Amino acid sequence: MKNTDYILAALFTLCFVVCGAQEILNVTISSNFIFGGGQQSNFATLSLQPIAIIDAEPDPSNTISFGLNSSTLEAGLPATGIGGIATNDNIWLNYTYRASNLANAKIYVRTNQIVPAGIVLKIQVITATSIGGSFIANQNSSPITLSTTEQILINSFASGYTGNGLGTGYNLRITVENQSGLSLPSGFEIIYEIK
Amino acid sequence: MKNLFIITVSFLLSFSYSQAQILAGTLNVTGMPSFTQSVNAVVVEAGIDDATVGFESNFDATKIGFVLDPILLVSSSLLCEQNVYRYSVYINSVNAPANIILEAKTTVNSGIRFPTVSIYDTLLIKPLGQRNLTPSNGGNYIVVPNNPTQAVKIMEFIGCRKDIPIQFRIKPSSLCPAGIYNIEINYTVIASLTL
Numbered sequence: 001m002k003n004t005d006y007i008l009a010a011l012f013t014l015c016f017v018v019c020g021a022q023e024i025l026n027v028t029i030s031s032n033f034i035f036g037g038g039q040q041s042n043f044a045t046l047s048l049q050p051i052a053i054i055d056a057e058p059d060p061s062n063t064i065s066f067g068l069n070s071s072t073l074e075a076g077l078p079a080t081g082i083g084g085i086a087t088n089d090n091i092w093l094n095y096t097y098r099a100s101n102l103a104n105a106k107i108y109v110r111t112n113q114i115v116p117a118g119i120v121l122k123i124q125v126i127t128a129t130s131i132g133g134s135f136i137a138n139q140n141s142s143p144i145t146l147s148t149t150e151q152i153l154i155n156s157f158a159s160g161y162t163g164n165g166l167g168t169g170y171n172l173r174i175t176v177e178n179q180s181g182l183s184l185p186s187g188f189e190i191i192y193e194i195k
Numbered sequence: 196m197k198n199l200f201i202i203t204v205s206f207l208l209s210f211s212y213s214q215a216q217i218l219a220g221t222l223n224v225t226g227m228p229s230f231t232q233s234v235n236a237v238v239v240e241a242g243i244d245d246a247t248v249g250f251e252s253n254f255d256a257t258k259i260g261f262v263l264d265p266i267l268l269v270s271s272s273l274l275c276e277q278n279v280y281r282y283s284v285y286i287n288s289v290n291a292p293a294n295i296i297l298e299a300k301t302t303v304n305s306g307i308r309f310p311t312v313s314i315y316d317t318l319l320i321k322p323l324g325q326r327n328l329t330p331s332n333g334g335n336y337i338v339v340p341n342n343p344t345q346a347v348k349i350m351e352f353i354g355c356r357k358d359i360p361i362q363f364r365i366k367p368s369s370l371c372p373a374g375i376y377n378i379e380i381n382y383t384v385i386a387s388l389t390l
Contacts, residue, residue, distance in 0.1 A: 025285045027346045027383045036217030036386030044228040050373035055241035094242030100373045164242035
């Protein structure tokens with residue numbers, strides 16, 4: 001062997017000794033620590049809060065506007081809505097839920113005020129998608145006619161999270177049937193509740 | 196050159212595999228970490244996993260130390276002064292709930308040398324280097340494996356040492372139900388004469 005070979009071999013051995021320290025250890029092999037080492041344990045307690053938060057995206061600009069197009073109004077002709085029926089498919093429902101006592105939750109929907117006569121508001125889950133979320137979709141796919149009475153929008157689900165923002169969670173379709181071009185009262189809201 | 200190579204390799208390997216000569220010591224673990232999630236430590240944006248937030252224990256939720264056992268009339272202090280080894284500390288957990296990430300860390304030179312002053316410190320050439328503590332991952336958090344057999348190295352120190360603080364961080368996924376859990380945390384120390 002050349003001298004350089006011996007030097008390289010010695011350096012390799014040195015590196016094996018110095019650099020080869022294991023970061024992971026099999027702690028069940030007592031010979032690893034029985035000579036001059038030791039093993040002990042203690043106990044930690046962990047207390048986690050329940051979580052139930054829900055959001056209608058886009059947030060905060062999730063106001064839905066329906067109404068007459070003033071540029072098409074003409075004196076002497078009937079004032080009608082946009083074909084009388086308008087839809088909005090751009091609302092996404094996000095949630096994060098951590099169950100307490102393994103209890104499943106549901107998402108309910110209602111309005112905070114009475115829907116005026118002559119207007120029909122419907123809501124429907126049209127799809128469920130997960131981007132960076134972890135949940136099992138279980139929506140009520142039937143259209144729901146909104147009122148002040150809460151109705152089930154998402155059926156029973158366990159702990160999970162949908163991912164945040166547009167394009168993830170539950171995609172809602174909101175339909176307004178407003179043949180007479182009526183207005184909703186000021187402060188009218190659609191309320192989603194997770195419980 | 197050949198003889199020099201053989202001597203070098205033998206010298207290095209003798210350091211690695213001479214653990215049987217290392218004196219016995221005692222690993223002392225004190226403190227019972229309590230991880231209580233406050234409402235301020237919970238995710239606030241719907242759709243995002245709670246594991247993105249996380250919360251920490253006190254910096255000294257647990258303290259560990261390792262000193263050599265006294266032999267007859269020779270005290271631990273004297274033995275630690277005369278017998279300086281390298282100690283590697285590994286950590287793992289058992290029975291942590293699923294979907295929880297437990298992390299641990301300590302800081303550079305945390306804890307107290309034992310004894311605080313030693314003849315070893317005055318040596319011109321210190322075989323194992325200064326009696327310092329070097330945390331793994333540069334003192335940043337390390338994920339603690341929730342595995343009864345595999346532990347990860349959290350730190351190493353030269354010479355006996357006491358009151359080394361260990362801080363923990365919990366990243367609980369929303370998938371983990373709310374409640375109170377007990378987690379066993381194991382500490383394993385390996386002594387060596389390795390460079």
